[in-house]
Amino acid sequence: MNNPLMLDGRKVAQSVKDDLKEKINDLKEWGIIPKLATILVGDDPASATYVKMKSNTCHKIGMESERILLPEETTTDELLDVIQELNEDETVHGILLQHPVPSHINERQAFDAITLEKDVDGVTSHGFGATTFQLGAYPCCTPAAILQVIDYYNLNIEGKHAVVIGRSPILGKPVSMMLLNRNATVTISHSKTEDLSDVVKQADIVVAAVGQPKFVKGEWLKEGAIVLDAGYNPGNIGDADYETCYAKSSAITPVPGGIGPVTISMLLKHTVQAAIKQSEALVTH
Amino acid sequence: MNNPLMLDGRKVAQSVKDDLKEKINDLKEWGIIPKLATILVGDDPASATYVKMKSNTCHKIGMESERILLPEETTTDELLDVIQELNEDETVHGILLQHPVPSHINERQAFDAITLEKDVDGVTSHGFGATTFQLGAYPCCTPAAILQVIDYYNLNIEGKHAVVIGRSPILGKPVSMMLLNRNATVTISHSKTEDLSDVVKQADIVVAAVGQPKFVKGEWLKEGAIVLDAGYNPGNIGDADYETCYAKSSAITPVPGGIGPVTISMLLKHTVQAAIKQSEALVTH
Numbered sequence: 406m407n408n409p410l411m412l413d414g415r416k417v418a419q420s421v422k423d424d425l426k427e428k429i430n431d432l433k434e435w436g437i438i439p440k441l442a443t444i445l446v447g448d449d450p451a452s453a454t455y456v457k458m459k460s461n462t463c464h465k466i467g468m469e470s471e472r473i474l475l476p477e478e479t480t481t482d483e484l485l486d487v488i489q490e491l492n493e494d495e496t497v498h499g500i501l502l503q504h505p506v507p508s509h510i511n512e513r514q515a516f517d518a519i520t521l522e523k524d525v526d527g528v529t530s531h532g533f534g535a536t537t538f539q540l541g542a543y544p545c546c547t548p549a550a551i552l553q554v555i556d557y558y559n560l561n562i563e564g565k566h567a568v569v570i571g572r573s574p575i576l577g578k579p580v581s582m583m584l585l586n587r588n589a590t591v592t593i594s595h596s597k598t599e600d601l602s603d604v605v606k607q608a609d610i611v612v613a614a615v616g617q618p619k620f621v622k623g624e625w626l627k628e629g630a631i632v633l634d635a636g637y638n639p640g641n642i643g644d645a646d647y648e649t650c651y652a653k654s655s656a657i658t659p660v661p662g663g664i665g666p667v668t669i670s671m672l673l674k675h676t677v678q679a680a681i682k683q684s685e686a687l688v689t690h
Numbered sequence: 691m692n693n694p695l696m697l698d699g700r701k702v703a704q705s706v707k708d709d710l711k712e713k714i715n716d717l718k719e720w721g722i723i724p725k726l727a728t729i730l731v732g733d734d735p736a737s738a739t740y741v742k743m744k745s746n747t748c749h750k751i752g753m754e755s756e757r758i759l760l761p762e763e764t765t766t767d768e769l770l771d772v773i774q775e776l777n778e779d780e781t782v783h784g785i786l787l788q789h790p791v792p793s794h795i796n797e798r799q800a801f802d803a804i805t806l807e808k809d810v811d812g813v814t815s816h817g818f819g820a821t822t823f824q825l826g827a828y829p830c831c832t833p834a835a836i837l838q839v840i841d842y843y844n845l846n847i848e849g850k851h852a853v854v855i856g857r858s859p860i861l862g863k864p865v866s867m868m869l870l871n872r873n874a875t876v877t878i879s880h881s882k883t884e885d886l887s888d889v890v891k892q893a894d895i896v897v898a899a900v901g902q903p904k905f906v907k908g909e910w911l912k913e914g915a916i917v918l919d920a921g922y923n924p925g926n927i928g929d930a931d932y933e934t935c936y937a938k939s940s941a942i943t944p945v946p947g948g949i950g951p952v953t954i955s956m957l958l959k960h961t962v963q964a965a966i967k968q969s970e971a972l973v974t975h
Binding site: 513529530531532533534535537538540563564565566572574578581582585588590591592593594595597598599604607 | 798814815816817818819820822823825848849850851857859863866867870873875876877878879880882883884889892
């Protein structure tokens with residue numbers, strides 16, 4: 406019997422925040438307070454909770470946040486105007502547009518209106534390209550959290566076969582590119598994949614990013630695989646069937662307490678990085 | 691014994707050009723001639739030949755081209771100025787910066803300075819992101835050529851397992867994303883991949899994009915695999931060992947005469963598409 410390593414996201418998140426607090430203190434000596442602007446359109450209660458949580462976490466570690474609430478009936482053009490103002494506001498270092506926006510708004514256009522320098526949530530198509538080409542953009546926060554867990558626990562991925570299940574613009578696609586840039590061999594699978602369990606069987610590392618509760622079964626896994634579960638379904642249930650996957654794996658993230666808690670800390674990390682970069686740019690000019 | 695289908699790139703390219711000639715004639719009735727600007731920095735003879743070939747092919751099908759030759763000692767800033775002028779020139783619909791530029795130039799910065807609307811060679815990081823997210827950008831020409839061959843021959847890729855060997859920004863990465871968007875399961879392998887031949891053995895479709903002559907061996911292939919060889923090594927030699935791969939495959943592109951001839955026709959196709967889009971934008975405003 407193997408004794409799998411439980412990958413503790415709360416510990417990872419704490420170490421990130423400890424590091425950030427130091428950086429934030431350093432910045433304050435220069436009179437700079439990293440600031441995240443969040444935009445919430447409409448009054449979806451789950452989204453409202455997420456945004457509040459993000460903004461509270463900012464304050465807890467000494468950052469500022471500006472919460473912008475827009476009514477349900479906001480048009481795409483009105484939203485674009487708000488984003489443009491924030492792009493130009495030198496006190497704002499990062500911009501987060503809470504997904505999803507009401508369906509009458511062109512969400513992609515709104516995301517892509519965020520200037521690359523402030524796209525700390527990694528949602529722009531340009532940011533995706535620049536992340537893939539390793540040009541210093543901020544990646545999406547959940548993929549970044551997955552990499553952070555890998556690094557914290559020193560998991561060896563170079564040359565290994567990672568199978569990503571899911572291909573969304575904010576999770577499956579970017580995490581695939583990030584694992585590839587770390588020299589993993591990467592397979593991207595999805596709803597149209599034939600014989601998915603056979604594909605997963607090849608994996609040294611499985612990234613579950615499919616958005617369906619208990620989707621990945623232990624019997625699909627190669628003995629000793631690493632399971633990184635980015636799922637977060639109603640009732641705090643992951644995309645992997647934890648019990649059966651645990652038994653087959655060498656290391657696994659639980660849900661809750663795995664990738665989830667690290668995700669918000671990535672948003673803060675990117676905002677601090679953005680504050681540092683934008684301040685340096687001001688000094689240079 | 692199987693009887694593999696030889697995928698004839700010259701036939702594919704001809705069908706693309708026939709279609710383009712009609713579109714170009716239509717545009718001429720509106721007084722619009724699609725125009726590609728090519729920039730060559732320095733005097734590498736191979737690059738000079740490529741650029742000349744591209745510009746000649748433009749003229750042959752009734753398009754215009756503007757060839758800009760810059761001296762070896764051109765600085766990044768000077769090159770950026772030239773690109774900016776072309777971005778603003780309404781008579782230019784597409785811009786191609788011939789790779790590679792002299793090593794003292796920041797090539798990535800120069801590529802990314804090309805405006806998305808005129809990036810007909812698909813080299814910008816933004817274009818890569820917008821291609822991946824299917825936002826109507828022009829993909830890189832070799833990946834586009836691979837998809838064109840797939841479409842011309844009606845090869846079934848949905849749900850199938852494609853293994854791409856290589857992960858360059860202009861070939862391996864974009865073709866992976868394009869195959870994924872067509873519902874293939876995609877594995878991206880590379881120089882750090884462990885047990886590459888085992889990985890290739892899983893493939894229904896192999897894309898050879900590694901830049902090493904006769905790299906992919908027939909014995910690596912699953913019986914009946916489709917081999918798409920994007921390699922073009924000195925002496926007109928592909929990345930696949932043609933004889934042994936032919937024997938195992940169900941369909942295969944030769945080198946020369948496979949993906950290569952289709953690639954230039956993709957550049958022309960994107961330029962014509964850009965001319966149509968930019969003219970429509972002018973009419974609408």
